[in-house]
Amino acid sequence: MYDEFVNDCENTQTQTQNSQVEWSQNTIPSIIPNIWGRLYTTNIWKKNDTTKADYCDLMQSEFTLGRALSCSFIVKKDNIKDNIIKNVSKQHFVIKRDMTEPLNPAIITDLSYNGTYINGTIIGKGNSRVLDDNDEIAITHPVIKVFLFKDLKKNEQDKVPKEVSQKYYISRVLGQGACGVVKLVYDKEKCTKHAMKIIRKCRLTNGQINHLNEPVKIMNEVNILKALRHPCIIATEQVIDSKEAVYIILELMQGGELFDRITKQGQLTESLTKFFFKQIVMAVKYLHSQGITHRDLKPENVLLESKDDDTLVKITDFGLSKFVGEDSFMKTMCGTPIYLAPEVLRANGQKCYGPEVDVWSLGVIFFVCLVGYLPFSQEYKEVSLSEQILSGRYRYSHSHWRGISLQAKLLMKRMLTVNVQRRITLDQILNHPWMQDAEIDLKINILLSESKMKNGTLTLTGSSDEENKDHNNCTTAVVRLVAANKRVLSDSRNSSEPVPKKLKVFCSGDKNDSISTNSVTSEE
Numbered sequence: 001m002y003d004e005f006v007n008d009c010e011n012t013q014t015q016t017q018n019s020q021v022e023w024s025q026n027t028i029p030s031i032i033p034n035i036w037g038r039l040y041t042t043n044i045w046k047k048n049d050t051t052k053a054d055y056c057d058l059m060q061s062e063f064t065l066g067r068a069l070s071c072s073f074i075v076k077k078d079n080i081k082d083n084i085i086k087n088v089s090k091q092h093f094v095i096k097r098d099m100t101e102p103l104n105p106a107i108i109t110d111l112s113y114n115g116t117y118i119n120g121t122i123i124g125k126g127n128s129r130v131l132d133d134n135d136e137i138a139i140t141h142p143v144i145k146v147f148l149f150k151d152l153k154k155n156e157q158d159k160v161p162k163e164v165s166q167k168y169y170i171s172r173v174l175g176q177g178a179c180g181v182v183k184l185v186y187d188k189e190k191c192t193k194h195a196m197k198i199i200r201k202c203r204l205t206n207g208q209i210n211h212l213n214e215p216v217k218i219m220n221e222v223n224i225l226k227a228l229r230h231p232c233i234i235a236t237e238q239v240i241d242s243k244e245a246v247y248i249i250l251e252l253m254q255g256g257e258l259f260d261r262i263t264k265q266g267q268l269t270e271s272l273t274k275f276f277f278k279q280i281v282m283a284v285k286y287l288h289s290q291g292i293t294h295r296d297l298k299p300e301n302v303l304l305e306s307k308d309d310d311t312l313v314k315i316t317d318f319g320l321s322k323f324v325g326e327d328s329f330m331k332t333m334c335g336t337p338i339y340l341a342p343e344v345l346r347a348n349g350q351k352c353y354g355p356e357v358d359v360w361s362l363g364v365i366f367f368v369c370l371v372g373y374l375p376f377s378q379e380y381k382e383v384s385l386s387e388q389i390l391s392g393r394y395r396y397s398h399s400h401w402r403g404i405s406l407q408a409k410l411l412m413k414r415m416l417t418v419n420v421q422r423r424i425t426l427d428q429i430l431n432h433p434w435m436q437d438a439e440i441d442l443k444i445n446i447l448l449s450e451s452k453m454k455n456g457t458l459t460l461t462g463s464s465d466e467e468n469k470d471h472n473n474c475t476t477a478v479v480r481l482v483a484a485n486k487r488v489l490s491d492s493r494n495s496s497e498p499v500p501k502k503l504k505v506f507c508s509g510d511k512n513d514s515i516s517t518n519s520v521t522s523e524e
Helices: 003-024 217-228 256-265 270-289 342-347 357-371 385-391 406-415 425-428 438-455 465-472 475-482
Strands: 037-041 055-059 062-066 095-099 104-112 116-118 128-131 138-139 145-150 170-176 183-187 195-199 235-242 245-251 300-302 311-313 393-397 515-519
Touching: 104 116, 170 195, 183 245, 217 235, 217 245, 256 300, 256 357, 270 311, 270 357, 270 425, 270 438, 342 357, 357 406, 357 425, 385 393, 406 425
Parallel strands: none
Antiparallel strands: 037 055, 037 145, 062 095, 095 104, 104 128, 116 138, 138 145, 170 183, 183 195, 195 245, 235 245, 300 311, 393 515
């Protein structure tokens, strides 16, 4: 009897292959908006009122198969052979698709101990995987193929190498910039979400040479990403190098950019700024300890793990980063102009500068977080942007800074100090009086403990010995608290390579509000 099943299944496989050829040769039918997929039946099914159609349209967000009368597709004696039905569960598998956003994949979950198979591989009871176009679904045994799945919502414009498409389901665009595009992808086996950065190796963008896409610079970013291991730096899951592009699979940060958080709230409180900023400084210190200078720190390149205020912060986008040795200095003119340190402008590609440039950029980020406007801008017409930066003359609004603590003002000034030798260091920032807050330190330790539990390991290289000691002494109660209150992350726009954006510049709405242009020449 089993041989009869095998023969039937071989005939089914032949028919399935033929139907795939016919499908590819025929014009794709018009898609009714609420039909998101089709299940093409095979020779396993007896032809009757239930299975006389060649396919079953998927219109609802959930489709179930099994012996129970409540299933969308009921398996019974008059539509399948007796020796098969005896191994079919009341609910054998369920297919779900979240239609609230375009390009969300269909997810199949195995509900039976007797097995649900995708392309011959068992899913396992309670496990799920992403259904992709032309996937074959089998039940009770790999050869008992019941459906061929057609994805009618799949983005047909995605042309990626097999190495990518076999493992990841390509979804919507998350962001786009000069170096490439970032898309949301799903790991087909794990059903986990990731961000995939696609960097084209073609140096022509809109007919002009794009130096950011030079193969050497692309691989520079790849090598940096692969080498980094820190909870406050974006993790690289996989790098796939093809002839035309490099595909970098990154962890998905579902809270968006720090840039968006600032623009939405106008400005951040001192407490929230301290919470975010300490994490950023820890990450930059780790980078410097690895001999890496970021050189393009800005709110767009700081991502948040969730939409909560108490969320992990991670630095991303290392396209302009550079490895530097103990006695090495950088010369290249790079970065976003309003965040550039004076020594970078003075270097002009000829003279040298060091990792202190990141501290200046941190100062600009710190400034923007606290008051919500840019310290330097081309829109401040009195002095050119380069002269503003070279002289350290930032736009200071007394009305905006009136409610900010003195220690925060002093820290900002020490970061935006033109003289590199007198500029505050990363260690000094972490030890600055304004940065000392036991409650915030505890919150950060909780997040780091959560990261440790999730990833298995945690190295706080960018932190001081005292901070590491505090973290290691984090109580079991705190760890349990993290596990009990684990946040549910909602999917949101995330961009490792954002479309260029603008933060607001200062515009005085009150004629009595005095604006002073300050030059930082001392540590005050």
